Amino acid sequence: MQPASQTSGRINFDPDKAEQGLAQLVLTVVELLRQIVERHAMRRVEGGTLTDQQIENLGVALMNLEEKMEELKEVFGLDAEDLNIDLGPLGSLM
Template identity: 85%
Template sequence: MQQVSQTNGRSRINFDSDNPEDGLAQLVLTVIELVRQIVERHAMRRVEGGTLTDQQVEDLGVALMNLEEKMEELKEIFGLDAEDLNIDLGPLGSLM
C-alpha cells in the first residue's frame, strides 16, 4: 500500500522500494489534477467573458464534468484522496 506522510497538514510522496508504482501513480495524478484545475479556470474565464456559444459552454461543461468523474475513479483505484494530491514542495509550499 502507498504511504503518504503528512508534514504540517501537507502530504509528501513516499516511494516505497517494494511498490514504487504507488508513488508514481500519486505523482502522475497530482500533475493531471493540476492541469485539470488550470483548464477549468481558463474555461470559466472564457465562459464569463462571453466568448463562447451556448453549445460550446454546454460541451465544455460536460467535458469538465467527465474529466472530474474520471479523476475521482482514478483516485479511488489508487486509494488516494484530494489531500494526497496536494503534495508538499518543501520551501515552495503546497502544490495546490
C-alpha cells in the first residue's frame, strides 16, 4: 500500500485505496474546521467575552479534539502534511 505521504498533496482516489483517500479527505475537512474553531475561540478569549469556566472548557475540548485527530492520523497512516491537500491553481488548503 502506498503511504499517504506519497500522494503529492492530492487526495488519493485509487479504487484499491478508497478508504485511505476518504480518510484523508474527511480528516482534512475536520482539521480545517478545527483550525477555524481554534482561531475563533482565541478571538473570543482575547476579546474577554468568555468566563474563566468557558475558557477552561474550550481549552479542554480543543486539546481533546487535537488528540483525537492525532490518533486518527496514526490509524490511517497520515501526517499533517497529508492533510494539506493541493487545490491546484488555488494553492494548498492550509
